[in-house]
Amino acid sequence: MFISAEGVEGCGKTTILKMIYEKLLKEGYKVLLAREPGGVKISEQIRNIILNKENTDLDNRSEALLFAASRRQLLVEKIYPALNNGYIVLCDRFVDSSLAYQGGGKGLGVENVLNINLFATNNTLPNLTLLFDIDPSLGLERIRENKNREVNRLDLERLDFYNKVRNTFLDLSKKYSNRYYVLDASKSIDEVFNEAYKKVIEVINGNN
Ligand code: TYD
Numbered sequence: 001m002f003i004s005a006e007g008v009e010g011c012g013k014t015t016i017l018k019m020i021y022e023k024l025l026k027e028g029y030k031v032l033l034a035r036e037p038g039g040v041k042i043s044e045q046i047r048n049i050i051l052n053k054e055n056t057d058l059d060n061r062s063e064a065l066l067f068a069a070s071r072r073q074l075l076v077e078k079i080y081p082a083l084n085n086g087y088i089v090l091c092d093r094f095v096d097s098s099l100a101y102q103g104g105g106k107g108l109g110v111e112n113v114l115n116i117n118l119f120a121t122n123n124t125l126p127n128l129t130l131l132f133d134i135d136p137s138l139g140l141e142r143i144r145e146n147k148n149r150e151v152n153r154l155d156l157e158r159l160d161f162y163n164k165v166r167n168t169f170l171d172l173s174k175k176y177s178n179r180y181y182v183l184d185a186s187k188s189i190d191e192v193f194n195e196a197y198k199k200v201i202e203v204i205n206g207n208n
Helices: 013-026 041-051 060-084 095-105 110-121 136-145 159-175 189-204
Strands: 002-006 031-035 088-092 128-133 180-184
Touching: 002 013, 002 095, 013 031, 013 088, 013 128, 013 189, 031 060, 041 060, 060 088, 060 095, 060 110, 095 110, 095 159, 110 159, 128 159, 128 189, 136 159, 159 180, 180 189
Parallel strands: 002 088, 002 128, 031 088, 128 180
Antiparallel strands: none
């Protein structure tokens, strides 16, 4: 069982995914919480190139390829072994982030970015993708309020970019409606958590 969480910055997915992880653990499930680059050394080295504020010359296609390479390494080193050992894997961002940010936001095209990612992941896609949908201006507002969260190079890009990203996620949720579940992330953390957890349990029990 492979579950990913997606959404624009400040949507709350990281907080809620951790709550889901802890509740599943308490219920006795074998569960791995992963996030790119996930403590995988090679993936971390790749991500340092991508997120470095000095790398303003980084080409969009290079960026998409680097995200795919980082993802591949996390899959091979952590996600595949966990899935093979019967773990539920919860992943904070996966292929859909590249489709939305690089494919939609940066204009590389969803199909192009999907192709390089299907190569990178050997066609592995999540069984369930939770989309924490929120108006990007509200998401960015939340980040500014939260001093613990460092704003990185990609955060600094314009709001219309985030609107494109959000709309691409929403398009993807229609295209891949069999694996997507859209949550209204402007609601309170507890409300969104309860709804997300209910969906996760449904999918784990096979009655989605
Ligand atoms: P991340 O470290 O996951 O931060 P957060 O989820 O807390 O926002 O992602 C950092 C940035 O990288 C974020 O702006 C989203 C972007 N990103 C992409 O553009 N493409 C991708 O494939 C991924 C995984 C992330």
